Amino acid sequence: MKTIIAKILCYTAWPALLAFGLVLSGIGMVLGKPLLFFNIAYFTVITAILLLERFMPFEYQWQEHDHETPAHLLHTLSSKGTVQGLLLFGGIIGLTELITPVSVPSASIWPREWPMFLQVILGLISAEFMLYWAHRLAHEHDLIWRFHAVHHSVKKLWVINTGRFHFLESTFKIVFALSLLVVLGAPFEVVQWISVFTAFIGLLTHCNIDVKTGFLSYIFNTPNLHRWHHSMDLREGNKNYGENLVLWDMLFGTYFNEHWRRPPAEIGIHDYMPPRFLDQILYPFRRAHYQEMGGDPARKESSL
Numbered sequence: 524m525k526t527i528i529a530k531i532l533c534y535t536a537w538p539a540l541l542a543f544g545l546v547l548s549g550i551g552m553v554l555g556k557p558l559l560f561f562n563i564a565y566f567t568v569i570t571a572i573l574l575l576e577r578f579m580p581f582e583y584q585w586q587e588h589d590h591e592t593p594a595h596l597l598h599t600l601s602s603k604g605t606v607q608g609l610l611l612f613g614g615i616i617g618l619t620e621l622i623t624p625v626s627v628p629s630a631s632i633w634p635r636e637w638p639m640f641l642q643v644i645l646g647l648i649s650a651e652f653m654l655y656w657a658h659r660l661a662h663e664h665d666l667i668w669r670f671h672a673v674h675h676s677v678k679k680l681w682v683i684n685t686g687r688f689h690f691l692e693s694t695f696k697i698v699f700a701l702s703l704l705v706v707l708g709a710p711f712e713v714v715q716w717i718s719v720f721t722a723f724i725g726l727l728t729h730c731n732i733d734v735k736t737g738f739l740s741y742i743f744n745t746p747n748l749h750r751w752h753h754s755m756d757l758r759e760g761n762k763n764y765g766e767n768l769v770l771w772d773m774l775f776g777t778y779f780n781e782h783w784r785r786p787p788a789e790i791g792i793h794d795y796m797p798p799r800f801l802d803q804i805l806y807p808f809r810r811a812h813y814q815e816m817g818g819d820p821a822r823k824e825s826s827l
């Protein structure tokens with residue numbers, strides 16, 4: 524009985540949890556209570572993932588404690604807090620008014636007459652272009668890699684370290700992605716949908732659940748793709764930069780999906796990353812960086 528349920532969940536858990544999060548958040552938007560419904564959906568999905576990680580893990584060894592849960596949670600809080608504070612502060616100091624003229628309907632090239640569903644797809648593809656390059660630059664340029672290394676230093680993947688990003692990297696990424704949408708004049712509702720979509724896809728990319736994502740891995744960023752991205756082998760790790768979609772990875776030649784074999788269970792970076800949150804925040808400013816993961820793979824391989 525347990526195996527039948529596990530087999531069904533194996534194929535349905537990923538799309539079902541994503542759909543649940545999107546539908547409940549959508550209901551919240553219609554009812555005018557977006558934040559409340561989003562939070563209910565968000566914490567329900569986290570709880571469901573934690574349970575599934577317990578009963579049907581992808582890697583059993585990732586169930587062991589890494590003693591870094593406080594750091595994971597503090598990074599998640601500081602990243603999300605900074606982004607929300609920035610939006611609030613932007614309103615207070617008048618940044619919103621400054622950029623509003625760009626996004627008023629008359630001055631915008633955004634196709635507001637399209638059905639919302641198509642506008643959201645267009646928004647996702649546009650934002651994804653910026654997210655793709657922000658992520659790829661973080662791997663190919665030493666200065667940005669120092670910040671991104673905080674994320675890649677994890678030794679296991681699970682839902683709790685999905686938001687482990689240096690808060691300065693998260694801020695840079697969100698400003699980068701939003702700038703294009705603002706210039707194009709995307710309405711707030713589209714930005715809202717993209718934020719919701721990114722939040723749920725993000726929760727699911729790190730989940731340690733044995734899920735089969737099949738053809739979905741040719742459209743969306745899934746845990747099966749993201750596990751390769753955490754590989755210490757640069758031929759696998761410097762791939763799959765997409766945040767939500769894989770379109771730009773496919774177009775720019777960084778899509779990697781060897782689904783017939785398992786990605787490595789041993790993940791991380793070659794450099795030493797201190798385990799404490801504050802030391803990790805200071806890490807990009809302190810160390811003479813031993814650039815093993817970031818940077819151009821060909822350059823690294825030829826120097827071995």
Ligand SMILES: [Zn+2]
Pocket residue numbers: 658662671675752
């Ligand atoms: Zn990365």
Ligand SMILES: [Zn+2]
Pocket residue numbers: 674729749753
């Ligand atoms: Zn990751």
